[in-house]
Amino acid sequence: MKSKLFIMLKSPHEFTGMDLMKSIGDGSNTAAILFEDAVIFAANAKKGKELQSAVKEVYVMKDDWEARGLPLAMPGFKIIDYPEAVDLIMERYEQTITV
Amino acid sequence: MKNMVIQVRTGTMMNMDTNVTVKLAQAALDKGYGVRIFGYGEAVTLIKNGQDPKRFPNVGKETKEMLAKGLEIVVCETCCKARGIHRGEEIEGTKIGSLTNDLSRFVAEGERMVTIAR
Numbered sequence: 248m249k250s251k252l253f254i255m256l257k258s259p260h261e262f263t264g265m266d267l268m269k270s271i272g273d274g275s276n277t278a279a280i281l282f283e284d285a286v287i288f289a290a291n292a293k294k295g296k297e298l299q300s301a302v303k304e305v306y307v308m309k310d311d312w313e314a315r316g317l318p319l320a321m322p323g324f325k326i327i328d329y330p331e332a333v334d335l336i337m338e339r340y341e342q343t344i345t346v
Numbered sequence: 347m348k349n350m351v352i353q354v355r356t357g358t359m360m361n362m363d364t365n366v367t368v369k370l371a372q373a374a375l376d377k378g379y380g381v382r383i384f385g386y387g388e389a390v391t392l393i394k395n396g397q398d399p400k401r402f403p404n405v406g407k408e409t410k411e412m413l414a415k416g417l418e419i420v421v422c423e424t425c426c427k428a429r430g431i432h433r434g435e436e437i438e439g440t441k442i443g444s445l446t447n448d449l450s451r452f453v454a455e456g457e458r459m460v461t462i463a464r
Contacts, residue, residue: 254460254461254462256363256366256462256464257464282362282366283361283362283363283366308366310369311362328373329369329370329372329373330373330376330377332370332373333350333370333373333374333377333379334377336350336370336374336458336460337348337350337374337377337379337457337458342458343458343459343460343461345460345461345462345463
């Protein structure tokens, strides 16, 4: 089964795709990159843990994270920059899926 | 050369989607990947010449700079027509094209496709 990288843009308050992520990611190597308001998952322990249960790794875009000045409630989430995001998309995972 | 294809459906200055698109494309080009962007729906505004936002990043200017690095960018002709954007109004080096001819070619020749849309 192909490894999958989920691209997330929406805040946890408007995001409704968690069950879909669990379903299509089941049994494969999965991760999520949080862009824009999706970085709020990293500041909200309850929502962050939900996301952590759906994928194996979570990456947070540094620019969007710093722009919002939020505390990090999920220390397991990794803060990355754009060159690292490119590596994940082009080399580390075989598919990207925007949810 | 490996190609990253970015399909974007959000217009400039609606939210940060086009800024994410531009930053991702810049980083991929700087790492030596080919980058192709296809703009659909409101995202056709990406290639409109003469963008001059006062309080937002100028993605038109950033797009021009990336063309010199090898970026290929095409937007949907039907979406342009619907919005009154006509050939001759696009940034030089960008293209008003089609889903069938251009997006399909991008997908066929690309290693990865990233969709930036809500």
